[in-house]
Amino acid sequence: MVAKTRTRRQLAKLALLLLALLLLLAAILLCVFLIPRHHRRPLPPASPPGAGNASNPDDSIVAFDFSPYLIMYKSGRVNRLDGTARCSAGVDEATGVTSKDVVIDSGTGLAARMYLPPAPRGTQSKGLGKRHPVLVFYHGGAFVIESAFTPLYHAYLNGVAAKARVVAVSVEYRLAPEHRLPTAYDDSWQALNWVARNAGSGPEPWLRDRGNLSRLFVAGDSAGANIAHDMAMRAGTGGGLDGGAAIAGLLLLDPYFWGKKPVAGETTDPARRRQYEATWSFICGGRYSIDDPLVDPLSMPASEWRKLACSRVAVTSSGLDDFRPRGLAYVAALRDSGWDGETEQYETPGERHVYFLDRPKDPNSVKELAFVTGFLSRE
Known part of the structure; x- marks a missing residue:
């Protein structure tokens, strides 16, 4: 009897020993499969976009x-x-605006994205309906980034075309530094004249059949506003647009203008001003000084201001924008020059440069869009 009891105790100890060994083995296997082995070399990090030749x-x-x-x-x-x-053209579900891409110059790659507002309800079976104002738009991006085909500007132009009921042409000009200034200006001028020809009697049906060339507007934001101003100056100093077309209105949204001497309200910080001078020199490859009328219209005499070829000008500004003071001075200089036209000014306090692009549903952005579309829609 004592022997049997002793045997049972030994078997129990053996079972406990086996169980402990199994638990130890399980722990070892977990370590092998769940914990990384230190001798395994990590994968190299992915190369950043545009990475070049390491050699x-x-x-x-x-x-x-x-x-x-x-x-x-x-x-x-x-x-x-x-x-x-980049995003594709097509029909925008939110607005009903239809867009398409066109090539203006296959040799240089100059292109544009066009926008056509939807026909009002009940007019689909009654022909083409009313002709729309024509808007030529130049995107911003410091002359070096962005595109007529980026989601940012695609969404903005859909909204403008829908609310202002304009045929819009968003120009895809070439960017610096691969193409230093004046390339962007020259591309933009070529595109503007292409629009003028086609809206008159050219082969592009959206312009020929749906556009009203007597209501031609030129607009842009930031660097694009700088370009838009230059287009109106070229039209006034270089014999006008092809076919005798005239610019009815010029719309400058937070325009990119600068100069050597600070204007009232502009930063006087030397480092900040040197930075703007350096970036302008980079954009144009040192071809134009910071006081050139291309970047500083205030350097023009009154006689040049009077050549601005349009009958209406609107300038918007944002309260926290470094470019705000010179935009305000632009309006004042135009009014004081004796230029025979109408000026409008719209300001959004407490906002930064071109805030309305990033936050289109913000109340301030909605109000600014209403100003923009009102300027384009008014007879």
């Missing part, structure tokens, strides 16, 4: 840092940090 030492040396827009390297490689996304 070229100049490909990693920064030649110009234009953050947050782009960085240019000594080799000439450009790494754009923003404004590179």
Whole structure:
């Protein structure tokens, strides 16, 4: 009896020992499969967009840092940090606006995205209906980023075309630094004249059949507003547009203007002013000074202001924008020059540069869009 009891105790100990061994084995297996092995080499990090040739030492040396827009390297490689996304044309479900892409110059790649507002209800079976004002729009982006095809501007032009009921042409001009100024100006001028020809009697049906050339507007934001101003000046100093077309209105949204001497309310911080001078020099490759009328219209005499070829000008500004003071001075100089036209000014306090693009549903953005579309819609 005692022997049997002893045997049972030994078997129990053996069972406990086996159980402990099994638990230990399970713990070892968990360590093997769940914990990374230290001798396994990690995967190399992915290369950043636009990464160049690692064998070229100049490909990693920064030649110009234009953050947050782009960085240019000594080799000439450009790494754009923003404004590179693209979206397709088509029918916008929210507004009913139809868009399409057109090539203006296949040799240079100059192109545009066009927008046509939907026909009012009940007019589909009654022909083409009323002709619409024509809007030529130049996007911003410091002359170096963004595109007529980016989601940011595609959404904005859909909204403008729907609410103002305009045939819009958003121009895809070439960017610096691959194409320094005056390339953007020259592309924009070519596109504007293409619109003028087609809205008259050209082959583009949206302009020929639906556009009202007597109500031609030129507009843009930031750098695009700078371009729009230059287009109106070229039209006034260079013999006008093709076919005798005239610009009815000029719309400048938070325009990019600067100069050597601060105007009232402009920053006097030397480092900040040097930064703007350096970026302008980078954009134009040093071809134009910071006092050139291309970037500083205030350097023009009154006789030049009077050549601005349009009958109405509207300028918007944002309260926290570095460019605000010079935009206000632009309006004042135009009024004081003796220019025979109508000026309007719209300001949004407490907002930063072109805030309305990033936050289209914000109440301030909605109000600004109402001003923009009202300017374009008014007879």
